Amino acid sequence: MFIQIRKRPVLLLCVALLWSAVCFQAVAAPKREFYQLKIYHLKDQAQEDRLDAFLKNAYLPALHRAGVPKVGVFKPAEAAATNAATAPEKLVYVFIPYASVEQIFKVETEVTKDQSFASAGKDYLExxxxxxxxxxMEVVLMEAFAGKPLFTAPKLKAPAAERIYELRSYEAATEKLHENKIAMFNNGEMEIFQRLGFNPVFYAQVKAGGKxxxxxxxxxxxxxxxxxxRWKAFGDDPAWKKMSAAPEYANNFLRADIYLLHPTSYSEI
Structure with a gap:
């Protein structure tokens, strides 16, 4: 009986230490961010100019006041056709990182109450x-991958007009294959990108969107x-060749869409 009484405090101490270690790991691990990608479809330069003015002078400042530190704004890098009748559709991509999904709704509510936003954004809002x-306008909601829970604003040296931001979208034939492709990224593919100098901004699972x-x-x-x-080096990389040939990762995406973008002069990412 005496031995049992002495063992109990030791057991409780071990449980407490184990629980503390688990809690420390939970606190130390960064919480995965959520991202909004707003894609504006425009018909002409007049709309593009008005949208630029709204984003630069009203929307981004309002997001900052509501707690969003950085926002990325991008446009297609491909040269537009000179003939207006055959010119490609104008697009503007706005990337907004949030600490949590709850922050998205909180920020959107605060922005609607922002009088400075209402005044500066009047041409757009009214x-x-x-x-x-x-x-x-399209809106895509994403959650960051576990392997890269936080976005990174790259430290590029070239002028903004020369920089290339490559946005890729990977659709899968089934949800299971989609999860398999995410596992492929988390289990080594992201490490290859990092090692080869791809300057990744974010990796994320689409939670709501048109694709x-x-x-x-x-x-x-x-x-x-x-x-x-960089892409040539990626294709020649032994680690990538081994991973892409692994049977467990076969057929885990159905379609890849590639968008080459330039940051706008007022983009913060």
Whole structure:
């Protein structure tokens, strides 16, 4: 009986130490961020100019006041056709990182109550039905991968007009195959990108969007030439060749869409 009484405090101490270790790991591990990607579809330069003015002078400052530290704004890098009738659709991509999904709703509520935002963004917010600032807008909601829970603003050296941000979208045939592709990233593919100097901005699973099941990620480069060289090195990398040939990762994506973008002069990422 005496021995049992003495063992109990020791057992409780061991449990307490184990629980403390678990709690420490939970605290130490960064919480995975959530991202909004807003894609504006525009018909002409007039809409693009109005949208730029809204984003630069009203929306980004309002997001900052509501607690969002950095926002990325990007446009397609491909040169537009000179003939207006055959010119590609104008697009603007706005990448907004949030600490949590709850923060998204909190920030959106605060922005709507921001009087400075209402004043600076009046042309956009009160646009007439026959003079809209955009043709349509898409919103994609994403959660960061466990292997890269926080986004990174790359430290590129080239002028903004020369930088290339590559946004990729990977759709899968089934949810199971989609999860398998995410596991591939978390189990080594992201490490290859990092080692080869791809300057990753984010990797994330799409939680809501027009293409599902889907994941998206963004890498960045000082130039198109550097981007091409990095991808050649990636294709030749022994670790990638081994991983891509592994049977457990076979057929884990159905379609890949690639978008080469330049940051705007007022982009913060």
């Amino acid at each position: 646009a007439a039905h026959n003079q809209p600032v955009y043709q349509r 599902m099941p889907n994941l998206m990620y963004m890498t960045s480069f000082d130039s198109k030439a550097e981007r091409d060289a």
